[in-house]
Each structure stands twice: as C-alpha cells, then as structure tokens.
Amino acid sequence: DTEVTQTPKHLVMGMTNKKSLKCEQHMGHRAMYWYKQKAKKPPELMFVYSYEKLSINESVPSRFSPECPNSSLLNLHLHALQPEDSALYLCASSQRLAGAPGGEQYFGPGTRLTVT
Amino acid sequence: AQTVTQSQPEMSVQEAETVTLSCTYDTSESNYYLFWYKQPPSRQMILVIRQEAYKQQNATENRFSVNFQKAAKSFSLKISDSQLGDTAMYFCAFMKQNSGNTPLVFGKGTRLSVIA
Numbered sequence: 001d002t003e004v005t006q007t008p009k010h011l012v013m014g015m016t017n018k019k020s021l022k023c024e025q026h027m028g029h030r031a032m033y034w035y036k037q038k039a040k041k042p043p044e045l046m047f048v049y050s051y052e053k054l055s056i057n058e059s060v061p062s063r064f065s066p067e068c069p070n071s072s073l074l075n076l077h078l079h080a081l082q083p084e085d086s087a088l089y090l091c092a093s094s095q096r097l098a099g100a101p102g103g104e105q106y107f108g109p110g111t112r113l114t115v116t
Numbered sequence: 117a118q119t120v121t122q123s124q125p126e127m128s129v130q131e132a133e134t135v136t137l138s139c140t141y142d143t144s145e146s147n148y149y150l151f152w153y154k155q156p157p158s159r160q161m162i163l164v165i166r167q168e169a170y171k172q173q174n175a176t177e178n179r180f181s182v183n184f185q186k187a188a189k190s191f192s193l194k195i196s197d198s199q200l201g202d203t204a205m206y207f208c209a210f211m212k213q214n215s216g217n218t219p220l221v222f223g224k225g226t227r228l229s230v231i232a
Contacts (some may be wrong), residue, residue, distance in 0.1 A: 040227075042207055042223065
C-alpha cells in the first residue's frame with residue numbers, strides 16, 4: 001500500500017483567514033514532505049520532516065507553518081496568505097530519508113488552494 | 117549542484133504506439149537514483165519507475181522501461197503500447213545517494229498526449 005491522503009481536496013480562503021492542510025500516511029514512513037506546485041511546473045520543496053522533526057525549511061515565508069504531530073500526520077497551517085500562494089500543495093512520504101535506499105517519495109493527491 | 121533537463125515540453129503519440137521521453141542530468145556524484153513520475157490531469161504524482169545508478173540493468177515496469185546511459189548521463193523513458201490513460205505530465209527526477217537529507221531534483225516535465 002503506497003497511499004498518502006490529503007484533505008481537503010480544494011480550499012478557497014481569503015487573505016485574512018487561517019486554515020490548515022492535512023496529510024496522512026500509514027505506511028510506516030519516517031520522512032514526510034510538503035511541496036508547492038504551480039500549473040505546468042515541477043513541484044517545489046517547502047519542508048521536510050524526518051522522524052517528526054523539521055529537517056529542511058526551504059526559506060518558506062512564515063505565513064506557512066508546518067507541524068508533525070506524529071509519524072503518520074503532517075499539517076500545514078496557513079495564515080495571511082497572498083494571492084500568489086494559490087497553487088497545488090502536495091504532500092509526500094518516504095520510508096527513509098531522501099538519499100538513502102528506500103528514499104523514493106510517494107505523493108498524495110494534493111490540495112488545490114485558491115487565495116482570494 | 118544537480119540539474120535535470122527534459123528537452124521535450126510536449127509530445128503526442130497514437131494509441132498502441134511506442135513513445136520515448138528524454139531526460140538528461142548533470143552531476144558529479146557516482147551514486148544516485150533516478151525516477152520517472154507521472155502526473156495525470158487528476159494531479160496525483162505517481163512513481164512510475166526507479167533506477168539505481170550502480171545497476172547496469174535497465175529498470176522495467178510492465179509497459180514502462182528506461183534506457184539508462186550512465187556515461188552519457190541520460191535516462192529516457194519508453195512507453196510501449198500507449199494507452200489513453202498514459203496522458204499526463206511526466207517528470208524525470210534525480211536523488212543523490214547519501215546518509216543525509218537530499219531533496220529530489222525535478223526536470224521541468226514533458227506533457228504527453230495519447231491520441232485515439
């Protein structure tokens with residue numbers, strides 16, 4: 001089973017709203033990732049969690065706040081977003097850290113975010 | 117730094133025909149992994165095939181196979197007996213092998229259309 005689930009599928013929010021994206025995997029993977037993807041572009045890495053600890057933050061603005069409550073869950077808290085933050089947000093997980101055997105990533109279906 | 121180049125922004129193929137998508141990469145590393153991901157219009161990124169650089173044998177997954185030329189730093193994907201469901205964006209990706217945390221490096225993608 002290589003399933004990563006994400007909720008919600010679609011989200012529309014105003015620039016003053018606070019919302020959260022949720023990602024879940026039950027494959028026992030120890031690394032989880034958030035990506036941002038604009039239309040017709042490859043995914044851009046935002047954050048990496050390894051064993052529930054933040055290990056990479058790719059200089060993402062503080063209006064994006066990740067959280068890893070346990071090894072199966074990954075949240076992305078959103079606050080005071082800008083219209084240019086509208087994108088597809090993808091979650092991924094891997095058995096091991098990227099770079100190690102078993103480091104291939106499995107992606108969720110994404111959340112389509114629109115900031116108005 | 118590693119780079120991945122997909123020189124074909126768009127391609128099309130007739131149903132049941134064979135198509136090859138090109139990918140080249142630049143790295144000074146000896147040990148690494150290469151991947152092809154598929155992203156249909158439904159947007160979920162799906163891992164199609166992976167190749168370990170130390171393996172000389174080309175990876176195969178059903179109708180999908182790769183031509184891995186390490187010296188030439190080339191990693192093309194061949195899709196045999198193309199089906200309408202193969203219509204998608206295809207991303208080539210590189211991952212350096214080490215014990216640390218190395219992100220996936222994606223190419224810009226090739227949009228493949230399978231025509232009935």
